[in-house]
Amino acid sequence: MSEVLVVDDSKVMRDMVVACLRPYPGLNFTHASSGLEAIERLSLSPYDLLVLDLNMPDIGGIEVVEFVRGQDRLRTLPIIIVTTRGDEASRARALSAGANRFMTKPFTPDAILAEARGLLEEKPA
Structure with a gap:
């Protein structure tokens, strides 16, 4: 089972990302609605993929990327x-800052699924 953290201040967008990635077998999803919540979750649990918005009201996506890479x-x-x-x-x-992929909204379900699949399958064990 691969753990995916989906971070966006919009619940609709978090749900949309999950719906797009659900066809990939063996994914378990955790949501965060802010950069601060993302950092807290990343500090407490291991994840295999982070899907992250840039624009958030507290800590922005770039700062979360910098935290992760540090x-x-x-x-x-x-x-x-x-x-x-x-x-x-x-x-x-x-x-x-260290992001692996950059996608703009709106995106197609196939596009984000392909990016996630590629990153999950190339990740070292």
């Missing part, structure tokens, strides 16, 4: 950024 046990955690920010500066900043 922790030895989380350093290799695959991160997919899913955001409304489609500009090149946001993409470059997220990827340089």
